[in-house]
Amino acid sequence: xxxxxxxxxxxxxxxxxxxxxxxxxxxxxxxxxxRLVFLTGPKKxxxxxxxxxxxxxxxxxxxxxxxxxxxREGSRLNLLIVARFDPAQLAPETLxxxxxGVVAYSGVCTHxxxxxxxxxxxxxxxxxxxxxxxxxxxxxxxxxxxPAPHALAxxxxxxxxxxxxxxxxxxxxxxxxMM
Amino acid sequence: MRGLLSGTCLAALxxxxxxxxxxxxxxxxxxxxxxxxxxxxxxxxxxxxxxGWSYSPLDxxxxxxxxxxxxxWSVATGVDSGHEAPPIVNNGVMFVSxxxxxxxxxxxxxxxxxxxxxxxLPEGFSALHNTNRGVALYGDKVYLAGLDAVLVALDAxxxxxxxxxxxxxxxxxxYMTMAPLVxxxxxxxxxxxxxxxxxxxxxxxxxxxxxxxxxxxxIPAPGEPGSDTWQKPDTWKTGGASTWMTGNYDxxxxxxxxxxxxxxxxxxxxxxGDNLYTSSTLALDGDSxxxxxxxxxxxxxDWDWDAMNAPMLVDFQxxxxxxxxxxxxxxxxxxxxxxxxxxxxxxYLNAIAYVPQNVFKSIDATTGRPVVDMDHKPGTGKMAQFCxxxxxxxxxxxxxYSPKTGMVYIPANENHCNKFEGKVEERxxxxxxxxVAIPDFHFSVDTKAGFxxxxxxxxxxxxxxxxxxxYSRSMMWGSLLTTGGNLVFGGGTNDREFRAYNASTGExxxxxxxxxxxxxxxxxxxxxxxxxxxxxxxxxxxxxxxxQLLSELVGWQADVPQxxxxxxxxxx
Numbered sequence: 001x002x003x004x005x006x007x008x009x010x011x012x013x014x015x016x017x018x019x020x021x022x023x024x025x026x027x028x029x030x031x032x033x034x035r036l037v038f039l040t041g042p043k044k045x046x047x048x049x050x051x052x053x054x055x056x057x058x059x060x061x062x063x064x065x066x067x068x069x070x071x072r073e074g075s076r077l078n079l080l081i082v083a084r085f086d087p088a089q090l091a092p093e094t095l096x097x098x099x100x101g102v103v104a105y106s107g108v109c110t111h112x113x114x115x116x117x118x119x120x121x122x123x124x125x126x127x128x129x130x131x132x133x134x135x136x137x138x139x140x141x142x143x144x145x146x147p148a149p150h151a152l153a154x155x156x157x158x159x160x161x162x163x164x165x166x167x168x169x170x171x172x173x174x175x176x177x178m179m
Numbered sequence: 180m181r182g183l184l185s186g187t188c189l190a191a192l193x194x195x196x197x198x199x200x201x202x203x204x205x206x207x208x209x210x211x212x213x214x215x216x217x218x219x220x221x222x223x224x225x226x227x228x229x230x231g232w233s234y235s236p237l238d239x240x241x242x243x244x245x246x247x248x249x250x251x252w253s254v255a256t257g258v259d260s261g262h263e264a265p266p267i268v269n270n271g272v273m274f275v276s277x278x279x280x281x282x283x284x285x286x287x288x289x290x291x292x293x294x295x296x297x298x299x300l301p302e303g304f305s306a307l308h309n310t311n312r313g314v315a316l317y318g319d320k321v322y323l324a325g326l327d328a329v330l331v332a333l334d335a336x337x338x339x340x341x342x343x344x345x346x347x348x349x350x351x352x353x354y355m356t357m358a359p360l361v362x363x364x365x366x367x368x369x370x371x372x373x374x375x376x377x378x379x380x381x382x383x384x385x386x387x388x389x390x391x392x393x394x395x396x397x398i399p400a401p402g403e404p405g406s407d408t409w410q411k412p413d414t415w416k417t418g419g420a421s422t423w424m425t426g427n428y429d430x431x432x433x434x435x436x437x438x439x440x441x442x443x444x445x446x447x448x449x450x451x452g453d454n455l456y457t458s459s460t461l462a463l464d465g466d467s468x469x470x471x472x473x474x475x476x477x478x479x480x481d482w483d484w485d486a487m488n489a490p491m492l493v494d495f496q497x498x499x500x501x502x503x504x505x506x507x508x509x510x511x512x513x514x515x516x517x518x519x520x521x522x523x524x525x526x527y528l529n530a531i532a533y534v535p536q537n538v539f540k541s542i543d544a545t546t547g548r549p550v551v552d553m554d555h556k557p558g559t560g561k562m563a564q565f566c567x568x569x570x571x572x573x574x575x576x577x578x579x580y581s582p583k584t585g586m587v588y589i590p591a592n593e594n595h596c597n598k599f600e601g602k603v604e605e606r607x608x609x610x611x612x613x614x615v616a617i618p619d620f621h622f623s624v625d626t627k628a629g630f631x632x633x634x635x636x637x638x639x640x641x642x643x644x645x646x647x648x649x650y651s652r653s654m655m656w657g658s659l660l661t662t663g664g665n666l667v668f669g670g671g672t673n674d675r676e677f678r679a680y681n682a683s684t685g686e687x688x689x690x691x692x693x694x695x696x697x698x699x700x701x702x703x704x705x706x707x708x709x710x711x712x713x714x715x716x717x718x719x720x721x722x723x724x725x726x727q728l729l730s731e732l733v734g735w736q737a738d739v740p741q742x743x744x745x746x747x748x749x750x751x
Binding site: 077115122129131145175 | 727
């Protein structure tokens with residue numbers, strides 16, 4: 001019985017598909033058509049336009065917002081990082097998901113779910129503040145250093161009017177591996 | 180899927196014991212009297228006693244027979260990350276906590292599994308350190324500081340949840356990793372989250388009901404004594420002074436000694452003033468939590484040198500008389516001798532550098548206030564190098580005091596530095612907010628140094644250095660245990676070894692290669708007349724991160740295997 005409970009616990013900890021989360025729109029994962037909204041900085045709370053982003057990084061943090069204006073900050077798993085690069089620097093798969101060189105990823109480290117909110121100027125890469133996992137946002141957010149097991153989930157983007165909009169769901173599982 | 184099984188139901192499932200009933204009848208409730216004076220065969224709290232010596236008087240395992248120490252049982256914890264809790268033992272029942280707020284109960288002699296509690300953490304939860312440093316025992320309950328800042332009381336016989344109480348909001352950056360401290364029917368806890376800009380506190384809860392009894396913030400609000408040391412408005416609200424390690428307790432004076440963390444953000448010029456009570460030891464009344472005294476080790480902190488470890492309560496000789504003292508090797512690299520005054524005040528007596536340190540030019544002989552070399556004080560936009568680096572002369576791992584030798588044993592590190600500067604950053608609740616990003620730490624080591632980790636020892640009465648053990652290819656991240664058998668036990672190195680030294684001479688008498696690196700404190704206990712030494716092996720957290728940096732700097736092996744195992748040894 002204990003063994004059964006543990007297997008179930010492992011399933012709960014790691015196996016939650018993004019779509020299986022709560023019905024509360026503020027907790028729902030990013031949906032196609034959502035805008036991306038600054039979490040910090042002078043434009044906090046406003047929709048991100050490509051020109052708002054410094055070319056070559058660092059990343060900014062964002063949450064998705066529904067077309068009706070519901071900010072999906074109810075779940076920390078919806079934290080996003082967004083950065084703009086010269087499209088010529090992007091790996092082909094990354095380029096295909098980007099719009100005007102802007103890429104978006106889950107901002108939740110795949111190691112233990114800490115925010116990937118730091119930036120290495122030296123490497124031009126995004127870094128998790130907890131344990132230093134370092135991701136190359138120009139190449140699918142693949143891991144280049146640190147304890148994380150795999151890349152960050154990518155969030156395909158497109159442009160609608162002059163702002164960034166989610167084009168599709170996360171490409172892979174979001175969140176850390178808690179054990 | 181989530182709807183099918185609630186968290187409560189899950190916890191209940193996990194708490195079902197396999198052979199728990201076997202121990203239900205004879206579980207010995209833990210009383211105040213037992214905590215005041217624990218039986219030698221038991222290890223009832225994280226550092227063994229309220230004095231915090233990490234010392235077991237048991238002497239069956241000793242310098243003459245420790246060579247015959249062998250593992251008698253082990254158990255996998257099933258989790259990774261840094262295991263930092265000692266096995267806690269009460270009359271043959273062992274309680275071990277692990278990363279991710281899990282508790283396992285086992286038969287301490289046979290290793291038979293009794294029950295397991297595994298906390299379900301909230302979706303999206305994250306913490307800087309997913310560790311736990313031990314449970315507390317009182318009455319017939321086991322108390323766990325949940326990583327998500329919830330205090331949990333478990334039935335010691337079954338592992339079932341008796342009550343839960345929210346201590347802080349994890350979304351604001353509060354989390355808990357220390358072992359709770361039991362003081363006369365109350366369960367005291369502190370909080371982590373200094374890197375996230377929390378305001379620290381110590382809070383006490385009724386052991387039976389979980390109801391809050393008192394809460395003392397470690398940063399005064401405007402108008403309270405000490406608030407004038409926060410000269411810039413509102414900086415006190417996010418000023419740090421976290422309380423992430425367990426306090427010690429002086430039963431005679433009813434005083435709790437609790438350590439505090441550094442200031443938030445890390446750069447003092449962003450929070451002008453001395454910033455009481457960051458990087459301090461606090462003396463709190465055991466009944467009310469009222470602040471009776473304090474000692475601040477360094478003012479307007481910049482180096483991430485928390486004063487998180489409560490000093491050990493040691494009576495030592497000073498100017499020819501025996502002083503009721505406090506002894507504390509600080510993260511700053513200095514070893515302090517302080518006096519416990521009858522009214523709860525803390526008086527500075529002396530301090531010496533136990534590793535080379537380039538920040539303090541001197542320490543005022545009366546007040547204990549250091550004179551800081553401004554060339555080694557980083558600031559906002561001001562790059563400065565300092566040694567030892569931010570992990571300090573020692574980090575959280577416990578030193579040990581042996582009354583047999585009159586010596587303190589310090590797990591230390593030297594020949595390392597950091598160099599950084601601060602930035603002004605916008606605070607996002609629950610996110611890293613130190614003013615410097617991890618890639619900009621510029622950690623360095625003296626690549627020509629012959630060693631990095633070490634054990635340093637001092638005579639507590641004279642301050643005279645004793646033996647040293649140097650580790651040429653490892654840092655030292657292991658808590659130490661001394662015993663009545665005149666032994667020092669500890670791991671802490673990247674080679675996965677668990678070692679025993681002669682406490683008088685430092686001679687290595689025994690070693691055993693475990694599954695992973697050991698950063699947890701060892702404990703010792705006896706069942707049916709047999710003495711055991713127990714320790715968890717499970718590398719992770721800062722030790723693992725630092726090891727990765729060292730693999731780049733000096734070519735050490737980056738991969739110290741992770742995954743926890745509880746080891747129990749006896750002489751055969």
